[in-house]
Amino acid sequence: MKLDKFIRIVLGLLIVVVFFIATGALLFFTETALNVWDRLLEGPWILRWGYLGAMIALVVFAIYLIWRLLVRRKPPAAGKTAAGAPLTRDEIEARLRDAGAAGVDVSDAQRELQELASRQQAGSIHLCFFGEISTGKSSLIKALVPDADVAIDAVGGSTSDVRHYRWRNSEGSEILLTDVPGTGGHEEGLDDMALEEAQRAHVVLFVCDGDLTRAESRSVRHLLALDKPLVLVMNKSDRFSVEEQAAILQKLLQRIDDMGGSLERDKVVAVSAGGEMDVVRRGEGGSERVMRSQRPADIGVLVVAINRLLEDASQPLDVRRDRAVFRLAAEKLADAERQYRSQRSEQIIRSSTRKAVIGALAAVSPGTDIFIQGYIGTAMTKELCKLYGAAPRDLDIEEFLDLSQSRVGKALPLTLAVAGNGLKAFPGVGTVAGGLVHAVAYGLIFDALGRSLVYTLERHGQLVPEEAAKQFEEGISEYIEAGVRRVTRLALEEETDAG
Ligand SMILES: Nc1nc2c(ncn2[C@@H]2O[C@H](COP(=O)(O)OP(=O)(O)OP(=O)(O)O)[C@@H](O)[C@H]2O)c(=O)[nH]1
Ligand SMILES: [Mg+2]
Incomplete structure (x- = not known):
């Protein structure tokens, strides 16, 4: 009861303070604005209108920035025709050109045409x-x-x-x-x-x-x-x-x-x-x-x-046949794109995992947060999203990494244990140093992060932070078991290179 009253008094005082500050600020700004306006009236008209124009441009720019930051961007349509709408030759050819330029092997689809x-x-x-x-x-x-x-x-x-x-x-x-x-x-x-x-x-x-x-x-x-x-x-x-x-x-x-x-x-x-x-x-x-x-x-x-x-x-037999072949070519292109994405995502995950391992080996007092929420985590998330045609807002990336980070704490002891066992199982590794175990553990966490992200991107076509982080939490032990040999080998390579 006492505490309740105390809080209310504090809140009352706070309102008084805010009132004074707000009134002061209002008076200050009004005065400054009137001052500026008076001077502008004295000056040439071009200065007046130029000043006004600059103010409007600033406001518009600020609104644009806020809109970009807060409004969710729609996933790109990525050349998908509305369901059921027949493909035309121009459409399928344009798709092939785009995919070919992006590095997808379009030869099968091209052969159909x-x-x-x-x-x-x-x-x-x-x-x-x-x-x-x-x-x-x-x-x-x-x-x-x-x-x-x-x-x-x-x-x-x-x-x-x-x-x-x-x-x-x-x-x-x-x-x-x-x-x-x-x-x-x-x-x-x-x-x-x-x-x-x-x-x-x-x-x-x-x-x-x-x-x-x-x-x-x-x-x-x-x-x-x-x-x-x-x-x-x-x-x-x-x-x-x-x-x-x-x-x-x-x-x-x-x-x-x-x-x-x-x-x-x-x-x-x-x-x-x-x-x-x-x-x-x-x-x-x-x-x-x-x-x-x-x-x-x-x-x-x-x-x-x-x-x-x-x-x-x-x-119209020819028209129907042509349409069926365009659809067949589109299916083949979709297959090629799937294959390309799976290969590219594997490369991206591997290179990010390697960076995490190198970072951990070099760190004096390692901590997962500097990797996951830092540069490597952001770069990997951005690259994987781009590969799947998702255009997430920076806020979504941050949210995904934050949510994942909060799940890492729980998984870390298990990850460290798996990393330790993984190293012991490797022939020729003598006494396992703590730093190396940490490096393998962080690598494993990165590997799992990348794979769970790919899993959700494949399903949703865009980054849904809560979904992706949930997938990371649910799948982490499985991903870690599956990745332990790969990541351990990678860490050992890096350690020998460094040593
Ligand atoms: N009773 C009967 N048997 C038939 C007839 N047409 C084909 N067969 C028999 O069915 C069997 C298979 O015939 P195929 O022409 O090789 O069948 P297919 O569909 O080309 O078979 P796959 O190329 O293996 O898919 C053969 O033993 C034929 O003799 C028919 O009109 N009546
Ligand atoms: Mg036959």
């Missing part, structure tokens, strides 16, 4: 047969182009690369049929190879041999999302009765509908590519011989569906 250019020049229509392994894609091509040397096998995975076959339809147009490896096999990379080729084609013939499996549904959904003109081909229909075939086709149409796609009835067809089968021939005297024989093919409806699609002028 070159391939597109050469296909545009050749002017042929590309049809890609796409589907799960062993559904009969190669057999369908063989049925369309009987002279072609197509690999067909009952054992899945008979097609392991991309091949193009020339087919002349009844109209006399030259069409390129693309055979790709079936998806869902075990060999790595083949699914991607097939999907990329499907994206490059004008039309995709999705081959299945019954109702869609879960994986097939996923592929079809993906192709529909890419706005690919599709024909759904149910092959091996010889295994089903006419009624069963009708039921399967109905089911397929229903599935496309459920996916939110639309496919006309004549774009879902049941065919039989034929394929090969073993036939047992009985010779004279009861001897049996197994012969390979060709099943008769029945692909008339497929040919009709293809011809209709190519004749349909409402389907």
